[in-house]
Amino acid sequence: MTSAINWEVTDFKIQGNDFVLFSNGRMQVPANVLIRAVNPVDSSVYTLTAAELARIQLIDYYVPGRELADGWKYTATENDFAHTMPGVKSAGHEENDVKNEQSKRYWVSTTKVETKLIGTRIQQPNGIWITTHSDHYDSHVTLRGSAAVHYNMNNVEFTREDTDQGNDWDQDNYYLTSKVHPFKKSELSGYHSPNHPNLGMRNAMKFWGGPGTGKRSTFTHYIWEMGPTTRVDRGLTHYDDGSGTHKPHKVNMVINERPYAMCFTRLSIKGYPGYSQNWWYNSWLRILDIYGNSGDFNLPRVSHNHLELTSRNTVSVAGSPDDVVFCDDHIPEGDLMPHGHC
Template structure:
């Protein structure tokens, strides 16, 4: 005998029958479908294959959601409770774990996620098709349950809605040698922190950086290495996350391995960190080098996104945030990333040599330590 469903209901995380989401195609309302099944007269746990028969429906028609309102079994990570200052919505802040404990205690719970790409509203329910082709829905008898979902206009970000703050973060020196000459290279770190004045940021998709550093650990997430007289400015955009130490520098510099450990993401997980790291020595001391324009799409905790561009002045010594693209289409290289004109893509400059065949310190912008 095949299994049957005695009960099917829908509930929200908070128990509320009315929810709001932003109509951005990413924010999701978790919908708990509570099921009670039996087989051969005994309680039956539906398998993952059985659960594919569960559909989120238009409550009034029993038709699976389609059009601007849709659902998925995948949590995209944008399920934070809709922002509200009213006391009546306090229950929306109930933790995911608390809600699941309450629901799972009585039913088998299957979670699906509703989202919308357009402004509008809908009353949703659920259905499951039994193996005997009987459709059981949340409109039938004691199963009657539904959730009203209102997809509201998404907010749009401008420069007025964010802060991009520069910090004089740290300085230090890297010690090495060229031939018999000891060399001490001073470095200076400025971090820039991007925060939201509206809703906390969650993640960013960054373009222009060399995420793997073209094989160099110390150049991971770097988008520019640009010469400024006798020093070189390196620019990084770091993945958002908790505070951590990052190794910057090169294994192939004119003095061999030359690394420093710097701190990033000190302002918390909801802040994007950009770093300008200045080190003594011209570009020829740090092959390979590259220089791209950098931009990113940043998303808040509700999935609302904004594209920002990083501009620069004083040969990348100072960094600036822009809303508009600061380069022409002609700057886009074969790999789809826009070169910013300061150096050749993955350029290798020859290291100047002195009369004795060792690297010319003065030409590299370096001096022997006293």
């Protein structure tokens, strides 16, 4: 490593509160590194550039020779999940009052249920590594990974509401809520996108009522992003190529009426035989609470008239109903199953 100025560290430490965090790979807690450096030629204060500060690494205090790893990660980017455990008051940001001291804040996460002492290190331009586990500098923060919450049908509620109706249509909203910690966001797979050319079928997962089914009504199941209460226009407005129907039927529906909840809708409209072939997606979702704990759920095609939710890919491990899902697992694209028979 080379530098225009051969600076050297004169003070180096890591500080922060001793935190507990969920071992879900998403919850983050802060660790602050403080550093001072000088130009060894004349002992003048040297101010590290942003690029030089970014070379600061976090380490296992007991393994100072390599960067933090083995289920522990850190980043300079803060996410939007809570940074303190339930019932713990936020500690706030520590102030840096020492003259000429610079700071670098990192956010640490883990997938391990264990206690870890976190130190830090930086390599000077002369190639020497400076660590906080040495005779000159000795500091660490203690972090403890606590078992993550995994959501399944035992710790959530899935409820139906008679939301609204008209002369020839009926709307039921369904809500997925947590029995543990409030839900924050979701990742969805297997549905018509919010930009689908068929306005009335945007966010739709399943459709019943095609020719030959014997149904005198159409039934559409929708899935919604979490958010504030709003109204959307859906129904039999267009065909899938975006062209208008000969007899459009638009319903202005209210959704997301519950806070911290995932919303779904079953919409039935009478008197539209032959509008479309039946189709459905193999839809599923990942729900995340305010701490980053998660659970995966399927929305199987069981009935045209109601929605059903089941835990996804459940495996019994040591008496636990489900495997824990960590943040590095990604949801694949949903599979569209057109012209199905349900």
